[in-house]
Amino acid sequence: MGVLVAELLAGLANAAALFLVASGLSLIFGVTRIVNFAHGSFYMLGAFIGYSAMQVLPGAIGFWAATLVAAVAVGLIGVIVEFLVLRQVYKAPELFQLVATFGVILVIQDLALLVWGPEDLLGPRAPGLKGVVHILGEPVPSYDLALIGITPFVLLVLWYLISRTRVGILVRAATQDREMVGALGVNQAWLFTGVFFLGSLLAGLGGALQLPKGGADLLMDFNILASVFVVVVIGGMGSIPGAFIAAVLISVLNVFGVKFIPQSTLVLMFIVMAVVLLIRPYGLLGREEAPGEHGQVGDPEQPISPLQSTGKLVVAGILVVLALFPIFDSPFLLVLMTDVIIVSLFAVSLHFMLSLGGLVSFGHAAFFGGGAYAAALLVHYVDTPMSLALLMAPLLAGFLALIIGWFCIRLTGVYFAMLTLAFAQLVWSVVFQWGEVTGGDDGIVNIWPAAWASSTTVYYYLTLVIGVGGIILMRHVAHSPFGYSVRASRDSILRAEATGINTKRIQWVTIAFAGAMAGLAGGLFVFSKGSVFPTELEIAKSFDALIMVFLGGVKTLSGPIVGASSLTIVQDFLSRFEYWRLALGLLIILIVILAPEGLVGSARKLGNRIGLGRSEGPGT
């Protein structure tokens, strides 16, 4: 009994940080409709700033003052980010906003590295709360009890603020109809900034408060992101009490998980989420999402037409150049180009479901990594020949996509995106924690190509043939009758249904097909690197793909290829510098703000403006 109570209390204490970060995210989303992926970064900054402030401010009063200082400082940083970046993209499609906040993540990561260095910082213990209290004979840290007291207090303050003050009323009104609030004389810009301040402050407070329990390190931002999304999705986007209930639920479950089934703690939370969403698709206290105001990926593009003859010529030319690459006799170049092709295939597969199907997935890495692991496991355990493994990779990834898709197609918009992200994390955590089978963190190594393909040049040609084949296949499908019904389902569900298209089934198949193609890229990847690690399933990998699609431009099929190539090459170049994330993050933010059409779209626009004839057909 005593043990159970102690575990329960530990769970409640852990819920504090999770609730604070999740409620901030929820609040910001409710009013601005922006899913702020940089919210984990604000949490991390709260910890770092809190740490520094605690070095300066002494004693118990100093500790709590430092916590508040950190919270307010992060709130102000949030305001700066809102002002400089998000203000420019409030009206932009969701994908643009996501990419912008991802740029912010990169910038903050490097700035934190610059200021606080690479070492993990050990959090100071809270003065006066260093000991334990015995409850039913079990020791419970005093600081845990303090956290358990603070969380409901914050909830109460937030509740008061939201339900009883004028600002709270305005926030709730704006959550429902921003334009009308503006027509009544309220300056939305300030309301948004205010909400961003409060939301970021909460994240910063969460980061500072967990210092005595977890310290500060540079991985905190991504580490908390998945749990926070799970909490927000379970609780319902925009609902603060929902965030509280879900944070407690997840945290308590987690400590009991650690106690009784230690191998599956990470998986557990995603299973709970899946169950909740099956019963209540919009979370415990959430409401059905209003139809998006500005779409998820931008205006419907011009119909993508099949390549015209000049276009075909250009493509053929590029292929000839690619085929001639080995004459440079530079293994470095060939390895880079192999990467480029694999990554292009991955990006095109995401583009297929995102642009054609309107299905914005934040978890595409699940299929890439899924295919990679499928191939690696087959080779590792049953000595499958490479060619068979390369066949099985897309099939198994496609199967995985069928399962994940079955859940996700019930939701739309932001909820769909969140759910795909959560499922990707589920796959990641299975691989990460099931060490006996997957090797866990150590990955699976020694997966080399068959003897006939073992030279860099041969494997390059193999990748070229399969990769280009996959891309051509996707183009082909995009122009098939199936491709047209995919687009019809995206543009108008009602109209598509009226013409007898089962839109949900179409979306399901779209996800499976895109997943299979990502899996094919994953298969090629394993044999090119000889190994696979859980990083291939991480959020950052999914984001990479989104950024590539975005960089190239959402509206053209060649966009993702251009985006993938440029990002891979730019990354390869930038990664020689110490602060390459900073540079890349700034670059991404600049592109979102200055060239939202992406590289291909902007180049085409520029071409049109200076009067160049359009030698290529639209959508090449």
Add this chain to the structure above:
Amino acid sequence: MLTVEDINSYYGKAHILHDLSLSVAKGDVLALLGRNGAGKTTTLKSIMQLLPPETGKVQLKEQDITGTPTHRVSKLGLGYVPEERRIFTDLTIEENLEVGRQPERSGVPYWTREILFDLFPNLAERRSNLGKALSGGEQQMLTIARTLMGNPEVLLLDEPSEGIAPVIVEQMVLTIQRIKDEGVTILLSEQNLHFAKLVANRAIIIEGGLKRFDGTMEELNADPDIREAYLSV
């Protein structure tokens, strides 16, 4: 008080308003008449800068407000009551009024919650109810009351008689007269000529975004051809 000079407004590439001009003098109730899709709502949105006109000018008390952000237009004294009412359904009646509240301004009729509850007794009874619990007529009352909380000098009313029960329509006539008597200048859009006659002293008729008539109510009454051509009587 409010003048609109030769405005042209677009939704994307669709050209909706063509060189439209109108002016409302202090104390007037001007009815903006026209059939479905004539451009009445578009005119009000253009004045409110919810849809800033591409060319032309909107002036409030001699001040050019073209291109000014909507929230500032509202603060300068223009109150907007949208056709779809757009009340905040998850907020109570009192909270809805709070969203519209602005500080008192000298020389402008000042409305408080209590004054408005006197004017709309139905709302007073249900002040703690959520917006979504209200009937259509009550929602219409609430949206007007909410805008009045901002103490407008000019009130833009988009089809106040639309979709409400005949009994409530009568009440609406009285309400508008009362608001006018308080000294608020009113521009209201209407399809219902009968309703317009009861409240307005001047009228404008538009069709296809073009102005077809501009004059007093008496002049319009004396001109059956115009009425027949541009209004569905």
